Amino acid sequence: MHSNKRVITTVAALAGIVTVGSIAATAAIPAPTPIGxxxxxxxxxxxxxxxxxxRNVILIIGDGMDDSMITAARNYEYGAGGRFPALDALPFTGAMTTYGLKVGAGPDYPIAYVSDSAPTASGWSTGKKTVDGRVSQGPSTAANVPGEDYETVLEKxxxxxxxxxxxxxxxxTDATPAAAGSHINARACQGPTDMANxxxxxxxxGGKGSIAEQLVDNKIDVLMGGGASRYAQATDAGxxxxxxxxxxxxxxxVSDAAGMAGVTSLAGGPxxxxxxxxxxxxxxxxxxxxxxxxxxxxxRCEAADRGNEPDLxxxxxxxxxxxxNPNGFFLQAESAMIDKQEHSSDICGAIGDLKELDETVAVALAYQDEHPDTLVVVTGDHSHSTQIVGGNLDDGKQLATVQTADGDPMSVAYSTNAVGSDHTGAQIRVAAAGPQxxxxxxxxxxxxxxxxxLGRTPSTLPGTPTTTPTTSPTTTPTTSPTPSTPTAVRPIISVASASRIAQAALRRKGLSVAVAAAAGDSVTxxxxxxxxxxxxxxxRATGGRVMLKVAKARVGKLTVKATVTGKGGTATDRQTVRVTRR
Structure with a gap:
């Protein structure tokens, strides 16, 4: 499988986005004209x-990532006619329901139409429904009564x-990563001193311990994120x-980006x-x-100081x-702050983590290009209350407005609470590329x-016909229609890469860049x-993914500049990358 196939099938409406990511706050940009x-x-x-x-499975989760939030982030970063270069380039897309259960006498438990991250993450992790707050463990009569432990994809x-x-x-130790490798009746029981419930x-x-303990007892080979305070807690043994x-x-x-970069194999342990x-x-x-x-x-949203934290x-x-490795692997990667910033009614925070998810998808697809036996799945765990609205103050209980890549204002509203916001029960996007x-x-x-x-039992694809028709039309046209001369279509392009990279990584491995283009003859x-x-x-004329190395990399700013040229003209997209010491 090659990246150009994915891009061709999903690059439908990037037209008009020329300098995404580099426009000034007051820039006026012509409205994009989407093309088919x-x-x-x-x-x-x-x-x-x-x-x-x-052989390999990469599951990328956007916590709280529903179609409304995807659209808001896309509008902001690329404009109404734009597309995320990686997230929107996945060829197979569907909708996924997220309902859960409520505690009760069973075996027929009441339906919970709006669920939290614990039962939703447990749903794909175990293949079974459960109740709010519960991590890869079945329903029961009450929240403080444990259910049956369900084996997860990661464990299998x-x-x-x-x-x-x-x-x-x-x-x-939060709910989504916890569901991959632990079993407990309450998601709040993250560390040994959090076990009241x-x-x-x-x-x-005689139990399995807190979520923090279970994750390491499960010998997960690579376990990374925040949560150092949970691991600082004392165990029952001292x-x-x-x-x-x-x-x-x-x-x-490892405690920072430099420490992570210094680990080169698992030979020394997980x-x-x-x-x-x-x-x-x-x-x-x-x-x-x-x-x-x-x-x-x-x-416009402002970049945060992330110190020495690596991004997703x-x-x-x-x-x-x-x-x-030759035997294959399973990786779950979660862009978690989409949901958490939505709970805070923070539109910029949520947009940023969704952009980070797109950059993460680009990394996964770049690997898949070299390893076509890799399945990449991207989805969320539940929907949220972020809504794109007209901009009137009565459109929601809380309102925020930002300038999108089109140069126009976009207003979002939150209406589930007077302060903050909650989950909703709508279906969400699921998309994938690769085997099955x-x-x-x-x-x-x-x-x-x-x-x-886990990989389903493979089916057999329909074969091509082996016989030809025995009859032919009794008449044939004496003239052929005159083909019309197509109008030259303006080329379109979009680029995505990590927002920062360490000097050593830029020299040694290079910067991973994903480019989607259409209606052009060449791309640089x-x-x-x-x-x-x-x-x-x-x-290729449709873009793809490349690694760009700089032998004499130095600290400062670089610009990633992608250009497509065709019969309809030239289009360019840019992104700024910060080169850091570590």
């Missing part, structure tokens, strides 16, 4: 259907001898969870990355909606590097995803510093 697909796509999609079981792959990874931008699970009572992880389970601790005490820092500074309206027609795309790239990716199409449930992640992508090109590569 250049050709009928059935044959191209058919070529991408692969019924074989995948671990038993098969595959390497496994679990990374997030939240605390690693999970007494039977305490190790002192030492901290971190000490237990290092001395008993052989984990190596890796535990704890980059903050709590949740990790979002890409953008907050812009919190208010009853009187926050932001305005020229408001860098964590994913390192995880894949460590997990890659076609199983996400149509409307599925989260529990259906479980079987796809360059790294520019102080007006001079320091790296350059030529791509």
């Amino acid at each position: 697909f250049a050709q009928e796509r059935s044959a191209d999609l058919a070529k991408q259907i692969d019924p074989a079981k995948p 792959y671990k038993k098969q001898g595959k390497l496994v990874g679990n990374i997030t931008t939240s605390e690693v 999970c007494a039977p699970a305490r190790k002192a009572n 030492p901290s969870v971190l000490s237990y992880a290092q001395t008993t389970r052989g984990y190596r601790l 890796v535990l990355g704890l980059f903050t005490g709590g949740n990790m820092t979002p890409m953008y500074k907050p812009l919190v909606a208010t009853p009187t309206g926050a932001g305005g027609p020229t408001t 795309s860098a964590m994913t790239e390192k995880s894949i590097e460590l997990l890659d 990716a076609a199983n996400v199409t149509g409307v599925i449930d989260q529990t259906d995803l479980f079987a796809t992640l 992508v360059r790294l520019v510093r102080d007006g001079k090109t320091v790296a350059r590569k030529t791509l």
